[in-house]
Amino acid sequence: MSSNKIVLAFDVYGTLFDTSSVINTVRKFVQDDQTAKSVVSSWRTFQLEYTWRLNSMGLYESFDEVTRKALINAFGAQGIKLENPQIEELMASYTDLTCFPDAIAAIKAISSKEGITALVFSNGTEKSVGKILDGSPLQQYSNILKRPLVVADSVRKFKPAPEIYQHLLKEADLEKTPEKCWVVSGNPFDVVGARKSGLNSVWVDRSGTGWIDQLGEPTKVIRSLEELSAIFTEA
Amino acid sequence: MSSNKIVLAFDVYGTLFDTSSVINTVRKFVQDDQTAKSVVSSWRTFQLEYTWRLNSMGLYESFDEVTRKALINAFGAQGIKLENPQIEELMASYTDLTCFPDAIAAIKAISSKEGITALVFSNGTEKSVGKILDGSPLQQYSNILKRPLVVADSVRKFKPAPEIYQHLLKEADLEKTPEKCWVVSGNPFDVVGARKSGLNSVWVDRSGTGWIDQLGEPTKVIRSLEELSAIFTEA
Incomplete structure (x- = not known):
């Protein structure tokens, strides 16, 4: 990569x-x-x-x-x-979860972008996350939303342990430029964990409460994943 | 000790x-x-x-x-x-919390027991926990409920990190016989953490819900701290 x-x-x-x-x-x-x-x-x-x-x-x-x-x-x-x-x-x-509609739009938008690679980055097991993806409309974008899945099983720690973000950087071949790796998450603990490990992060604030977590801050905040690709227009 | x-x-x-x-x-x-x-x-x-x-x-x-x-x-x-x-x-x-009435009864009951030592074991800072104790009816039992407080600041980790229970065992001079050290807690995560580090634990189930935490089990369950001293009648 x-x-x-x-x-x-x-x-x-x-x-x-x-x-x-x-x-x-x-x-x-x-x-x-x-x-x-x-x-x-x-x-x-x-x-x-x-x-x-x-x-x-x-x-x-x-x-x-x-x-x-x-x-x-x-x-x-x-x-x-x-x-x-x-x-x-x-x-x-739990392996038949509903895909957020804005997720489909976001992955579709990314498919037309040069210079952006999308990865799946989860605490979940390869089997369960695979089942969720295969049973969802995102399956048609499996050439864009790349696997191997980056999962907790690989390092035997869960987010926000530094080891899991380091493993992600290794998978993405970005160990020397962690700021080029952006974690996209609706979970504040994940957003903060990524930033503490030197990565950038986008927080998806679907409920519109605004950022209130006190352990750190996201790089960017969006209300919907549909806003995601606009952040990377110059990528 | x-x-x-x-x-x-x-x-x-x-x-x-x-x-x-x-x-x-x-x-x-x-x-x-x-x-x-x-x-x-x-x-x-x-x-x-x-x-x-x-x-x-x-x-x-x-x-x-x-x-x-x-x-x-x-x-x-x-x-x-x-x-x-x-x-x-x-x-x-938060430094003027109400002492549970059964806590006073429990410490009083322990004062008449041979072979039992009581310690304060908290995530809190020495200053804040000291203030809470000094402003409470437990102050009269400061000769029974011993300090130094065993606090997270000493190991720069919070419960249930193994380091904090190891630090407690060291303070209690029970590193070789951890089973003689009993953590008394109303918090399941603390009870489980103590057990995973080889200590015994008593869970105080004041709400009477029964044990439902799935990461481990307490050694003993009591509904009130007043039941505590009966556990150690043969100590």
């Missing part, structure tokens, strides 16, 4: 795909919509909490295992104990 | 002291009780998130700084930008 190129590394969960799209499956196992929303939200919260706690303890489990444990914890917090077939059905819904 | 002794290491925030007791001060800066509750809850959530993200990134800031940033983030999430005097007033409320 030529080092005069810009590399855009797209986060998957919460950036290209909507983690809250599991709600229809969650809804089958709870009493009401309010509880379903609460479970979906805490499933994601525990998932991230577990990744950071594992990082903190110097331990590692695959993201699939973390997602499964977070699921059990999220339902458990509502006093609901899941049976194995229910867990399997819910886990399957 | 003789190695045939049991050491009880008491967590501070959420175990001896109630972090939600800042609500009266928070209430002054928000519209209604619901918002106040939400801010108090997310203040604590961001505080923990920041400690784990800093651990993950290999970075460190004092717990006071983390608490301040989490505070700004929690109000920011409600669209409220705080002025400096407001921040100072809220931060002051």
Whole structure:
């Protein structure tokens, strides 16, 4: 990969795909919509909490295992104990997430740009992220949105550990020019982690709350991935 | 410290002291009780998130700084930008937390036990934790609840990093018999962290939800600190 190129590394969960799209499956196992929303939200919260706690303890489990444990914890917090077939059905819904519409537009726009390479950059396992991508409209852009996926399994740490961004830079052949690698993410912890490791980052602020995280700042903020390619007009 | 002794290491925030007791001060800066509750809850959530993200990134800031940033983030999430005097007033409320009534009973009960040593074991700074203890009814038991405080500042990592539990074992002179050191905590991440480092742990389940965390298990579960001394009757 030529080092005069810009590399855009797209986060998957919460950036290209909507983690809250599991709600229809969650809804089958709870009493009401309010509880379903609460479970979906805490499933994601525990998932991230577990990744950071594992990082903190110097331990590692695959993201699939973390997602499964977070699921059990999220339902458990509502006093609901899941049976194995229910867990399997819910886990399957996590590999069938809805692609954000602006993600498709963004990848399409990038396809016409010279000098920009797009990569998938996720905490997820190669198998699960592959399944999500293959089952989505993004599959038609698999020649643009490149694999191999850059995943946590390679370094046995989760974002925002420096090792994962260093691994990304190595994959992108940008170890000497990390500022040419831009992490595109809807997750503030990922945005901050990238910047602390010397990369640039774009934060996708879909809810329009503005940046409030206090551990660092993104290089650029956009409201939708459709605004992404305009940032790199001179790339 | 003789190695045939049991050491009880008491967590501070959420175990001896109630972090939600800042609500009266928070209430002054928000519209209604619901918002106040939400801010108090997310203040604590961001505080923990920041400690784990800093651990993950290999970075460190004092717990006071983390608490301040989490505070700004929690109000920011409600669209409220705080002025400096407001921040100072809220931060002051965090060193004036309410002592859980069962904590006083527990320390009193331990005072009559042979072979048990009690230590303060916190992420907090020596200054802030000292202020909380000095302003509380626990002050009268300062001969039982020992300092020096075992704090994150010593190792520049937060719980549940192994280094912080190793530091505790060193302070307690129990490096060769970590199972004699019991972390007493209301926080599952602390309970699990202690166990992963070879210590024992008691989880204080004040809300009675039962253990649902999926990363590990406590050695013992109690509903109130008043049940604590009964665990160590044969100590």
